[in-house]
Amino acid sequence: MNRKERNHFLKLFYDLGDFIRGFIGIVVAISFLINKIGFTKSVFIIVVLVIAVLIYKFLSWRKNFFIIKENSIYHEKGILSIKKIEIPFERINTIDISQRFLERIFKAATIKIDTGDTKNSGSELKFTLNKERAEELRDILLKKETDTDGGQQDKFYTMKPKGIIIYSLISNSVFKGIGMLLVAQQFFDEYLKRFIKIDISQYGDRLQNGSFYYRIYVITSVLLVLVFISVCLSIIYNFLKYYDFKMWTDNKKIYINYGAISKKSYSFDKEKVKGIHIKQSILMQCFGFFTMEIENIGYGDEKGEKAILYPICSSFLKNEIIENLLGEFKYSGIINKPKINASFRFFYKKVILWAIIGVICFFIRPKFVLLTLMILLFFLVLGYLEFRNTAFGMDKNLVYMGYNSFNKTRSILKMTAVQSVTLSRSYFQRRRGFCDYIIILYSSTASKVLKVKNLKDDVVDEVFR
Structure with missing residues (x-):
């Protein structure tokens, strides 16, 4: 407590690696300088610049530290422009621990800390520490309690x-x-x-x-x-x-670990989960399997990262996970589907596009028109899946949405995660009593937009009467 802690020396190594990857710019500069001022002076200037960069990187590493206080974490970094931030423990939303291959060799790990502040993009704090210290820091920040659960056994799930x-x-x-x-x-x-x-x-x-x-x-x-x-x-x-995927929970938190070469470890409060997304590829729709992801600010907002809750599960396991881990997302309200007389709206744009492609192919080579029948079949299947998968419902606590075609998604979201609900419709939709519902969610990177199309325009009115 109240002592300065710095990144593992690997963080300095990573920074130097980034510098080396940009070395091509130095090579270009060398060739330019040699032609202008000669070989000896060019080498001298480059050596001075490299030394200056090395000193700057070391000072940056040295000036980047954090302090664990009684109820908060303090972070300071910068040489000329100094940035300071202090985050109370109760504001911390998600803590991720990952190990790249080199970190596993040196028994280090990277810990990422997010508060769910929508003004920040990516992780707000990120440190490379000794692995044991990273896990200890995670437990301190989340205030992990093992004796206050009344002896309740954790729910534990693995993937074979x-x-x-x-x-x-x-x-x-x-x-x-x-x-x-x-x-x-x-x-x-x-x-x-x-x-x-x-x-x-x-x-x-x-x-x-x-x-x-x-x-x-x-x-x-x-x-x-x-x-x-x-x-x-x-x-x-x-x-x-x-590899070795594990997910478990206690009364307050959810923990997820997986990975062979690059190990991942996530921890977050159940109460701060904003929603769940149940996804199916076209083959998953055929065989009845699901991928479960969560909507949780700070989890899944890194490049190449998904907010995975469970990679693949049957319908029974999906319902069991929701029942045992996230019971508050059991939606029992009315689910509105598109009316039969709205089905045309899922097809007409696709048919028009096919007709344009067919005309172009006819003028290029008439025989190609027959090949466009495959495109028409694809468009018809696409429209049918969009029509079948579209759904929307709201009650006082949750929003239910179904959308997409070959990659079907069902989202169940807390009303508190919704930034706005927008009703959008064209002239022809208004005449038939249809509209598109657009939900904007709070997110750490930018507002996430979800949309369902061609539903009756009185769904929201029923909830807010």
């Missing part, structure tokens, strides 16, 4: 390897595998092609000279191989990401 495999197969993460393939192909073209000689022209000639059925066979085989490889890469990626 089978669940990770299913998630990899039916979630959108399979596209990450395709992305990895594209990266690998680009890497091969740029670096390995000069060392590994592969002549693919002979295969192209054989394919071009083969029969129609031979071409179909080869193309189908190649696609199947690519899909198989992308699925394997997706499974590997998700095993590394969600």
Whole structure:
């Protein structure tokens, strides 16, 4: 208590790494200076600049410290421009602990602290500390109590390897595998092609000279191989990401741990969870699986981060998690669906777009018009899913929303998380008594906007009468 604490020396190493990554600018400067003032003077100037940067980075690390007080945390950083902040413990919303590979070697960890202040983007405080100290600091800031729960047993959930495999197969993460393939192909073209000689022209000639059925066979085989490889890469990626996934809770807090190479540990108060998002890819909709995320300021607002509550679960497990962890999000109000006479509005823009594409294809080559029938089928399925998945409801405490097509989402949000409810409609919607409902949520980065379309325009009136 009341003593200055600084970042682990790895933080200084990371800062220097960022500097080295920008070294290309120094290389350009060197080549420019050599032509202007000569080699010796150029090297001298560059050495002085590098030393100055090293001194600045060290002083920045030295001047970046925090102090744990009785009921608050004080943070100060800066050399010329000094920034000071003091945050009471009760304002802390989320605490995240993560370990990158290098941090695991040196038994360090990065702790991120958020208060849920909507004026700030990303984590408000971030420190790299010894792992034991980071966990101790988390417990101090959250005031973890182990003896005040009346001996109630924690609710504990884990995800088995089978669940990770299913998630990899039916979630959108399979596209990450395709992305990895594209990266690998680009890497091969740029670096390995000069060392590994592969002549693919002979295969192209054989394919071009083969029969129609031979071409179909080869193309189908190649696609199947690519899909198989992308699925394997997706499974590997998700095993590394969600390895040893654990979620547990006590009376006040929820804890989430996962990760193989980069370990993640999240802790936040139940009361500060603003909502839950239940998501389904198209295959999840077919097989009855769900991904659960939460709306919690400070969690999921880092780059590449999702506010995961549970990666994949059945309908039974989903209901059990809500019942045991977040019972206040059990929505029992009226759920409004689009009327049959509103279904046209989910299709007409897509049909018009298809017609435009068809006309363009007709003038380019009439045979291409037949191919646009596949586009029309896609648009019709898209419109049908949007119509089926759209839903909206409100009561005094919760807002229920259903939206999207191939990536179906159901959001259940606390009314206190809603910044505004907007009713929007065009002239034709007004004539038929329809409108779009736009919900703006409080968020740490920017106001998050959720929208449902083509519902009756009297839903909100029923709640606020």
